[in-house]
Every structure is written in C-alpha cells, then in structure tokens.
Amino acid sequence: MEDLAVTGPTLRVRIPRTGDAAALYREASDHEVTRWFSWGPYLSEDEARAYLVRLPAQRERGEQLDLVVEHLDGGPIGISGLSELSVRDRRASIGTWLGRSWWGTGANRESKALMCHLAFAVLGLDRLGAYSNVDHLRSQCALERVGFQREGVLRRYHRHGEQALDVVVLGLLRSEWESGPLREVDVTVTGAPPPAFVVAR
Numbered sequence: 001m002e003d004l005a006v007t008g009p010t011l012r013v014r015i016p017r018t019g020d021a022a023a024l025y026r027e028a029s030d031h032e033v034t035r036w037f038s039w040g041p042y043l044s045e046d047e048a049r050a051y052l053v054r055l056p057a058q059r060e061r062g063e064q065l066d067l068v069v070e071h072l073d074g075g076p077i078g079i080s081g082l083s084e085l086s087v088r089d090r091r092a093s094i095g096t097w098l099g100r101s102w103w104g105t106g107a108n109r110e111s112k113a114l115m116c117h118l119a120f121a122v123l124g125l126d127r128l129g130a131y132s133n134v135d136h137l138r139s140q141c142a143l144e145r146v147g148f149q150r151e152g153v154l155r156r157y158h159r160h161g162e163q164a165l166d167v168v169v170l171g172l173l174r175s176e177w178e179s180g181p182l183r184e185v186d187v188t189v190t191g192a193p194p195p196a197f198v199v200a201r
Contacts, residue, residue: 003191023076027099062196113185124200
C-alpha cells in the first residue's frame with residue numbers, strides 16, 4: 001500500500017514521503033493557501049515533516065488517507081485526502097489544497113478526478129462529501145464545477161482558532177460521478193490502497 005499512485009494526464013496522487021516536506025512547506029507557507037483551514041500557514045519545514053510522519057499510522061487506522069498531489073513535471077503541488085470514513089455507509093469526505101500558483105490551471109479538476117476514481121472505482125465508496133466555509137465562494141464554485149451538489153449549511157461546525165464557523169456541505173454520489181465530467185479523465189492506478197479504506201470490492 002505504500003506504493004499506491006493514481007495518475008492522470010498531468011498529475012499524480014500518491015502516498016506521501018518524508019522527502020516531500022520541503023515542497024509542501026514551500027506551498028503551504030502562503031497564508032492565502034491555508035486561510036480557511038484550522039492549521040497553517042507553515043512557519044518551518046519541520047511542521048510539514050511532522051505532518052508527514054503522522055500519516056502512516058492514520059492510514060493504518062483508517063482515519064485519514066492524505067495523498068500528495070504531484071505534477072508529473074513539477075513535483076508536489078499540494079495535498080488531497082479522504083477522511084471521516086464510514087465503512088458501513090460507504091462514504092468519506094474529501095479535502096484538497098493546492099499551491100496558489102496552481103489555482104485556476106485545471107489542477108483542481110484533475111486532482112478531483114484522480115481522487116474520485118480512487119474513492120468510487122478502487123475503494124468502493126458510494127458517496128463523497130466536502131466542506132467549505134460559507135464565505136469561501138471560490139471553493140464552493142470549484143466543487144460545483146466538477147459535479148458536487150450543495151446540500152446545506154452546518155452551523156458552528158468548524159473551529160477556526162477561537163471561532164466556531166458555519167460551513168457549506170456538498171456531496172457527490174457514485175452514480176453522479178459515473179455520468180459526470182470527472183469520469184472522462186484518463187486514470188491509471190498502480191499499487192494497492194490501505195486495507196482500512198477498502199469498503200467494497
């Protein structure tokens with residue numbers, strides 16, 4: 001499972017390595033990249049390295065499946081991951097961040113296509129959820145452009161420092177992915193996923 005990789009025309013999502021710390025620090029030391037998150041911006045490469053060190057145990061426990069988003073020519077440009085896994089309900093939540101220079105380039109669409117293929121075709125999920133701060137319109141629009149549907153607002157759902165913020169919840173069902181634009185992206189899967197995240201074969 002340490003060699004899992006899902007590759008598209010220009011991007012790959014793969015299991016992170018400790019050597020990715022420098023690139024992730026470079027991208028996530030930008031305040032605008034982490035503005036809506038409960039963490040960051042990174043103040044040192046050590047913070048990125050500590051994050052990477054936590055991931056293997058989280059994968060093994062089925063808590064978090066974070067993958068590096070890697071440009072095939074340019075190296076790591078961000079992270080996309082699955083969390084809140086429910087094996088019984090065959091669902092999880094997806095979250096993605098990309099370095100600012102990759103905003104508006106199509107990288108979000110392709111990375112979502114890779115992650116959705118992993119979630120639905122490889123892991124056997126039936127639903128992917130996503131959250132966005134109610135004021136983060138760019139994120140909401142990006143999710144809706146690739147097929148996610150706005151489902152409502154969760155009040156005081158996300159702690160951000162000392163604030164409890166409302167978030168929009170969006171969702172994508174397997175049937176919607178199968179007939180939607182993300183399915184059209186050519187995808188190649190190598191390696192095996194972490195067993196804890198496989199809900200159906």
